[in-house]
Amino acid sequence: MRKSFKKLLAIGLAAVMGAAMLTGCGGSGGQEGSTGAASGSSDGKTLNFGCQMYSDGVVDPAYDTNAAWNCMRYGIGEALFKFNDEMVAEPWLAESAEHSDDYKTWTVKIKDGIKFSNGADMTATKVKESFDRMKTEGPNGTSAPDKFVPYETEITADDEAGTLVFVLPKADFNFTGNLAHPVSEIINVADTEDFTNGVIGTGPYVISKFTDQTGYSMVKNENYREDVPYDKVEIMFMGDASAKTMALQSGQIDLAENITNVADIENFKNDENFTVDIAAGVRCGFSWMNMKKGPLTNATLRKAILMGIDYDAICKSNLINGLYTAGFSVLPSTLSYGYDKLNNPYAYDVEGAKKMLDDAGIVDSDGDGIRELDGENINLKYVSYENRSLNDFSDAHTQYLKEIGIGVTADYGSSDDQWSKLTTFEYDFNNNNWSTVANGDPTEYMANWYSKSEGNYCGYANEEYDKVYEEMLKTPETEKRAELFQQMQQILVDDAVAVIDGYYNSSMIYSKNVGYAHIHTADYYWISTEITPAN
Numbered sequence: 001m002r003k004s005f006k007k008l009l010a011i012g013l014a015a016v017m018g019a020a021m022l023t024g025c026g027g028s029g030g031q032e033g034s035t036g037a038a039s040g041s042s043d044g045k046t047l048n049f050g051c052q053m054y055s056d057g058v059v060d061p062a063y064d065t066n067a068a069w070n071c072m073r074y075g076i077g078e079a080l081f082k083f084n085d086e087m088v089a090e091p092w093l094a095e096s097a098e099h100s101d102d103y104k105t106w107t108v109k110i111k112d113g114i115k116f117s118n119g120a121d122m123t124a125t126k127v128k129e130s131f132d133r134m135k136t137e138g139p140n141g142t143s144a145p146d147k148f149v150p151y152e153t154e155i156t157a158d159d160e161a162g163t164l165v166f167v168l169p170k171a172d173f174n175f176t177g178n179l180a181h182p183v184s185e186i187i188n189v190a191d192t193e194d195f196t197n198g199v200i201g202t203g204p205y206v207i208s209k210f211t212d213q214t215g216y217s218m219v220k221n222e223n224y225r226e227d228v229p230y231d232k233v234e235i236m237f238m239g240d241a242s243a244k245t246m247a248l249q250s251g252q253i254d255l256a257e258n259i260t261n262v263a264d265i266e267n268f269k270n271d272e273n274f275t276v277d278i279a280a281g282v283r284c285g286f287s288w289m290n291m292k293k294g295p296l297t298n299a300t301l302r303k304a305i306l307m308g309i310d311y312d313a314i315c316k317s318n319l320i321n322g323l324y325t326a327g328f329s330v331l332p333s334t335l336s337y338g339y340d341k342l343n344n345p346y347a348y349d350v351e352g353a354k355k356m357l358d359d360a361g362i363v364d365s366d367g368d369g370i371r372e373l374d375g376e377n378i379n380l381k382y383v384s385y386e387n388r389s390l391n392d393f394s395d396a397h398t399q400y401l402k403e404i405g406i407g408v409t410a411d412y413g414s415s416d417d418q419w420s421k422l423t424t425f426e427y428d429f430n431n432n433n434w435s436t437v438a439n440g441d442p443t444e445y446m447a448n449w450y451s452k453s454e455g456n457y458c459g460y461a462n463e464e465y466d467k468v469y470e471e472m473l474k475t476p477e478t479e480k481r482a483e484l485f486q487q488m489q490q491i492l493v494d495d496a497v498a499v500i501d502g503y504y505n506s507s508m509i510y511s512k513n514v515g516y517a518h519i520h521t522a523d524y525y526w527i528s529t530e531i532t533p534a535n
Contacts, residue, residue, distance in 0.1 A: 046230060048234045049233060049256070052258065053215075054069065054070055055067040056212070056416065057213075057215070057216070059071040059197060061182060061185055065142070066419070072182040073526040074527050075205040075233070076117075076205060077185035079092055079182070079185045079186065080097075081179045083520070085280070089440050092180070093110060093111060094110055096108070099175065103476065104169075106166045106172075107164070108166065109161075110122065110124060115202070115225070116201065116223070117202065117203070117206045117223055120188055122186065125157045128156075131153075138183075145183040147447070150170075153168050154167040155167075171474070181439045188201070204528065205221060206220070218232065219232055230531075238253075239387065241264070245261060256510075257506075257508055258506060260387075262321050268509050277510075279506045280334055280505070282435060282521055283388075283433055284331065284436050284502075284503055284504070285324060285504050286432070286434070286500050287397070288458045289302055289428070289458060289498060290427055291461075293425060295373050299496065300357070301378070307352055308350060308353035308406070309348065309499065310348040311501075312348070314393065317396075323389055323505060324389070327502055327503055328342075328346070329492070330498055331436050335437065338483070341486060342486070357405070371405040380406065380428035381429070382394050383413075383426070383427040383429065384410070384431040385413055385415050385417065390501070391412055393502075431499075433501075433504055435522065435523070441481070443472065446485065447469070462491060468488050514533065515532045515535070516530065
């Protein structure tokens with residue numbers, strides 16, 4: 001991939017640069033040694049699904065954010081609420097929700113007749129036990145469930161009425177959105193024995209076997225409240241987009257998520273044997289810049305870096321075209337938070353970037369092609385991983401930065417490597433792809449740059465930003481909140497806090513063995529009952 005990338009990038013960018021990216025197995029979990037591999041043929045009763053592996057396949061919502069997503073994406077866990085494609089939270093396991101005038105007390109009515117996959121009834125008490133576990137186990141992982149349901153929240157369950165009362169420590173205008181996030185999915189705590197790979201949820205499918213680094217074999221949940229279209233689902237981990245493409249073409253899998261090779265996507269679009277479904281882009285690909293320690297604590301260096309990269313050219317290159325839309329803010333231009341009113345002071349300007357560095361005394365004094373800062377060559381550690389074209393973006397950024405005398409060393413590994421190095425500040429750049437409205441609005445996402453947030457993994461601190469963020473937390477009116485989000489974006493743009501890859505469009509591609517599949521705007525919902533066999 002690396003050699004191929006360099007050749008294609010040179011072709012795609014040369015012209016532009018010249019001119020100017022459980023279950024119901026009884027809670028046993030069962031690492032039983034099955035490969036989880038598909039047979040290569042579809043009988044209409046088995047769905048073979050190829051996907052990226054996150055968090056080593058762990059499905060425990062308390063483990064980390066990716067593990068919570070796994071649990072919901074694989075059709076194991078569900079939440080009280082669910083996002084529609086306009087990112088509005090609608091009842092799922094809940095029937096309704098009401099709030100007090102001060103938005104601190106929320107009363108949620110759960111649906112009658114919901115069962116966990118082991119046949120146990122989903123009662124208000126069991127729902128409370130699920131949230132209580134996140135209070136005790138959440139601090140041991142990195143899923144940070146308190147961002148959605150604070151640990152100080154008092155929860156009262158009434159089984160007879162089928163209600164839960166949440167008394168929050170502070171007002172939350174988007175609490176149903178927080179109850180829709182995967183870390184808030186409901187599991188049967190009392191009956192689950194293996195929380196790593198065997199949680200008991202309410203979803204349509206149940207894990208029967210798990211093989212480390214390979215995938216899951218799943219069967220239909222016989223206690224599900226609706227008809228379940230497949231008897232079995234084989235989930236196969238395929239981190240490389242080319243592997244997904246070849247598996248689809250050969251018939252090894254019927255369905256794949258997020259193939260990122262542009263040429264492959266176009267081929268599938270033009271092949272009547274396949275269907276390509278693309279969701280609106282609310283994800284942002286961006287590289288954190290470490291402002292806690294290292295060279296990027298220097299604001300002038302960060303600003304020159306942003307000015308030295310042609311994001312439009314990268315997104316229009318033959319490697320990225322169609323997968324991302326270029327942009328300069330941490331919130332995508334598709335969202336209604338004032339992107340068109342923002343000013344970008346660091347538009348692509350190679351000579352301007354060089355002059356900015358020269359004027360700041362960040363120069364190449366020994367003629368080796370690399371500028372020095374504080375007497376040492378600038379050599380930035382770029383952490384990235386092979387998913388959603390992140391490595392391709394990182395390679396492209398490296399090529400552009402070389403042109404202005406900035407040295408970069410690649411540190412590419414798995415998504416788990418990326419996350420561990422992010423949380424321990426072992427990086428200069430750290431490339432990733434985040435859903436910007438994971439709980440229905442950008443509040444939780446924008447906390448990434450709030451100095452008082454535990455999720456501030458870049459060490460950024462700005463009193464003005466904190467003040468606007470805190471005002472937003474006290475503001476219920478939608479239009480006023482949008483204005484405050486716009487102000488926060490401009491502050492982050494001005495302070496050059498991140499290298500923006502662009503805004504990603506998620507996709508699913510499926511063969512004629514599948515009658516229907518859909519990738520949602522909130523891509524928490526991969527395996528569901530809406531995916532049906534062709535017959």
